[in-house]
Amino acid sequence: MGRVWRYGDDVNTDVIFPGKYTYKIMSDEEMASHALEDLDPSFAKNVKVGDIIVAGKNWGYGSSREQAVKCLKVAGIKAIIAESFARIYYRNCINLGLPAITLKHDDIEKFDANDEVDVDIENGIIVNRTKNFEIHFPPFEGYVMDIIKAGGIIEYIHRQVSSQ
Amino acid sequence: MGMTLTEKILARKASKKEVQPGEIVTVEPTWVMSHDNSAAILLKFKKTGVKKVWNPKKIVIILDHTVPAPTAEYANNHKSIREFVKEQGIENFWDINTGICHQVMAEKGYDLPGAVIVGADSHTTTPGAFGAFAAGIGRSEVAAIWATGKIWLRVPESYEIIVNGRMPKGVFAKDLALHIIGNIRASGAVYKAVEFKGETIKNMTIASRMVLTNMSAEMGAKNGIIEADNKTEAYLKDRARKFYEIMHPDEDAEYEKRYEYDASDLVPKIAFPHTVDNVYDIEKAEGIEINQVFLGTCTNGRVEDLEIAAKILKGKKINPNVRMLVFPASWEIWKEADKRGILHILADAGAVIMNPGCGPCLGAHAGVLADGDKCLSTANRNFKGRMGNPNSEIYLGSPATAAVTALKGYISDPREVL
Numbered sequence: 001m002g003r004v005w006r007y008g009d010d011v012n013t014d015v016i017f018p019g020k021y022t023y024k025i026m027s028d029e030e031m032a033s034h035a036l037e038d039l040d041p042s043f044a045k046n047v048k049v050g051d052i053i054v055a056g057k058n059w060g061y062g063s064s065r066e067q068a069v070k071c072l073k074v075a076g077i078k079a080i081i082a083e084s085f086a087r088i089y090y091r092n093c094i095n096l097g098l099p100a101i102t103l104k105h106d107d108i109e110k111f112d113a114n115d116e117v118d119v120d121i122e123n124g125i126i127v128n129r130t131k132n133f134e135i136h137f138p139p140f141e142g143y144v145m146d147i148i149k150a151g152g153i154i155e156y157i158h159r160q161v162s163s164q
Numbered sequence: 165m166g167m168t169l170t171e172k173i174l175a176r177k178a179s180k181k182e183v184q185p186g187e188i189v190t191v192e193p194t195w196v197m198s199h200d201n202s203a204a205i206l207l208k209f210k211k212t213g214v215k216k217v218w219n220p221k222k223i224v225i226i227l228d229h230t231v232p233a234p235t236a237e238y239a240n241n242h243k244s245i246r247e248f249v250k251e252q253g254i255e256n257f258w259d260i261n262t263g264i265c266h267q268v269m270a271e272k273g274y275d276l277p278g279a280v281i282v283g284a285d286s287h288t289t290t291p292g293a294f295g296a297f298a299a300g301i302g303r304s305e306v307a308a309i310w311a312t313g314k315i316w317l318r319v320p321e322s323y324e325i326i327v328n329g330r331m332p333k334g335v336f337a338k339d340l341a342l343h344i345i346g347n348i349r350a351s352g353a354v355y356k357a358v359e360f361k362g363e364t365i366k367n368m369t370i371a372s373r374m375v376l377t378n379m380s381a382e383m384g385a386k387n388g389i390i391e392a393d394n395k396t397e398a399y400l401k402d403r404a405r406k407f408y409e410i411m412h413p414d415e416d417a418e419y420e421k422r423y424e425y426d427a428s429d430l431v432p433k434i435a436f437p438h439t440v441d442n443v444y445d446i447e448k449a450e451g452i453e454i455n456q457v458f459l460g461t462c463t464n465g466r467v468e469d470l471e472i473a474a475k476i477l478k479g480k481k482i483n484p485n486v487r488m489l490v491f492p493a494s495w496e497i498w499k500e501a502d503k504r505g506i507l508h509i510l511a512d513a514g515a516v517i518m519n520p521g522c523g524p525c526l527g528a529h530a531g532v533l534a535d536g537d538k539c540l541s542t543a544n545r546n547f548k549g550r551m552g553n554p555n556s557e558i559y560l561g562s563p564a565t566a567a568v569t570a571l572k573g574y575i576s577d578p579r580e581v582l
C-alpha cells in the first residue's frame with residue numbers, strides 16, 4: 001500500500017528532474033533527492049517506498065532524459081497513473097520498469113493527495129482504501145509485463161542471457 | 165469496427181485480428197535501422213551480455229551523418245561500426261559512399277508497404293510514404309532489438325489529413341508540409357499516426373510524398389503514412405528486397421481527428437527561426453538577406469528537388485553574397501543528376517556541389533554557419549544552433565524558393581521566375 005502524490009497537467013521533465021543535473025553522474029540516492037525538486041520540494045523528503053503518483057494530461061513532456069523516470073523509481077514510486085503521458089516518457093517508464101498506467105479523466109479526478117492506494121500491476125486493479133473504490137485497467141501485454149517484472153529492458157535481457 | 169492503415173499493419177505484424185489505439189503490441193520489426201549512432205548503440209548492445217545479434221539480416225546500418233569523417237573521433241566511431249558489422253555478419257551495411265539513411269532505405273528497397281520499420285533517428289517516419297509503419301525510437305531500444313528481435317509498441321490513435329486540389333505553380337510538397345505543420349503546430353499530433361489522403365497526395369510523386377512523411381515528425385507524430393498505389397509499385401519494381409502486400413485502411417476506420425486542406429489556394433511558405441511551426445506565407449519573408457542556401461537533406465535532396473533548382477538557375481549566376489551548397493541525398497541521386505546535366509548547371513551557376521550525406525543539416529559536418537549568418541535551407545528543422553552555430557538563423561523553404569533566393573541574395577518568391 002502507498003500514498004498518492006497528486007499533480008496536475010503538463011508536468012515537464014525539467015521539473016521532474018532538473019536539466020542542470022542531466023550530465024552529472026550521480027548515485028541513485030542523490031538522484032532521488034532531486035526528484036520533482038522544482039515542482040514540489042516536499043516530495044523528495046517525504047516520499048516512501050510504494051507511493052504512487054496520480055497526474056493529469058501529458059505527464060513528462062519535454063526532453064527524452066531517462067533520469068526523469070529513474071529518479072522517481074529510485075525514490076520508491078511504484079507506479080505513475082495519469083490521464084496521458086508524453087510519448088518518450090511513456091517508453092522510458094516501461095523500459096526502466098516503472099509501470100505507467102493511463103486512466104480516463106473522470107477516474108483520475110477521484111484521487112486526492114494522501115489517499116491510501118493499492119496497485120495490483122499483474123491483474124490490473126487499483127484499490128483506493130481511503131475512498132473505498134476500485135478501478136480496473138487492462139494489464140500490460142506479455143513482453144511489456146516481463147520487462148516491468150524484470151525491472152527494465154536491460155535487466156530483462158540480462159536475465160534471458162543468464163538463464164540460457 | 166474498421167481499422168486505420170496503421171492499425172491494420174500493427175495488427176498483422178502482431179498476428180492479431182484487431183488492435184485498438186492505446187493497446188500495446190509486441191512485434192518483430194521488418195527492419196531496424198541506425199546510422200553513425202550505431203557506434204553508441206553497439207556499446208549498449210554489448211552491455212546486455214548478448215553475444216550475437218538476433219538476426220543480422222534485419223539490421224540495416226547506413227553511415228551518413230558525418231561522412232567522410234571530419235574528426236578522429238568520428239573516424240573511430242565509423243571504424244568500430246565497420247568492425248561490428250563484420251563480426252556480426254550484418255549484410256545490410258551501407259558505408260559512406262551511399263547516402264542519407266532515409267533515402268537509402270527507399271532506394272535499396274527496404275521501405276515496403278505493410279512493413280514495420282523502426283530506427284534510431286527521429287525522421288524514420290519517412291518510409292510511411294510507401295505504406296509502411298515507420299517510427300523513430302531511442303538508442304537503448306535499438307540495442308534491445310538487436311539483442312531480442314522484439315519491440316513493444318503502443319498502437320497510436322490516427323489522424324487523417326486530407327488534401328485535395330491541384331497545387332499551383334511554384335508551390336511544392338514542402339510548402340504543403342510547412343503549411344500543415346504551421347496549422348497543426350509542433351505538438352499538435354504528438355504520438356499520433358497521421359495518414360495523408362486525398363487526390364493531391366495521389367497525384368504526388370514518390371519523392372514528394374516522402375517530404376510529407378519525413379516532416380510528420382515535426383508535428384510530433386509517431387508515424388506518417390500514405391497508402392501504397394501503382395506509383396509505389398512502379399518505384400519498388402526493381403528494388404523491393406522482400407515480398408510485400410499492399411494494405412488499405414477500412415472504409416469505416418475511426419480517426420481521432422480529421423484535417424482537410426485545399427492545395428489549390430496554397431502559396432510558397434517559409435518557416436522562420438527557430439521552430440518549424442513558425443510558418444508564414446513567403447510574402448512576409450521576401451527581402452530578407454541570406455548568406456547561405458542549403459539544398460539537400462532527407463527532406464529535399466532528391467532529383468526533382470535538384471532539377472527544379474537547375475531549371476531556375478540555368479545559365480544564370482547566383483548572387484555573389486550567397487554561398488550555395490548542394491548535397492544530393494544519395495549517390496544514386498548524384499549520378500542521375502549528373503547524367504541529366506543538373507549538377508553541371510548548378511555548378512555553373514556558382515553552387516558548391518558536395519558529397520551525399522546529411523552535410524550541414526545537424527551542424528556536425530561541412531557548411532557550418534558563421535555568427536549572424538542567415539541560411540535558407542530545404543531541411544526539416546530550423547532549431548536554434550541546429551546547423552552548428554546558435555548565433556545564426558535558419559529559414560526553411562522549398563528547393564525552388566532556395567534556388568531563386570540564391571539567385572537574388574534575399575528570400576524571394578519562386579512564382580516570379582517559374
Ligand code: SF4
Nearest residue numbers: 287461462522525526
Ligand atoms: S539530413 Fe538532417 S534530418 Fe535528415 S537524417 Fe540527416 S541529419 Fe537527420
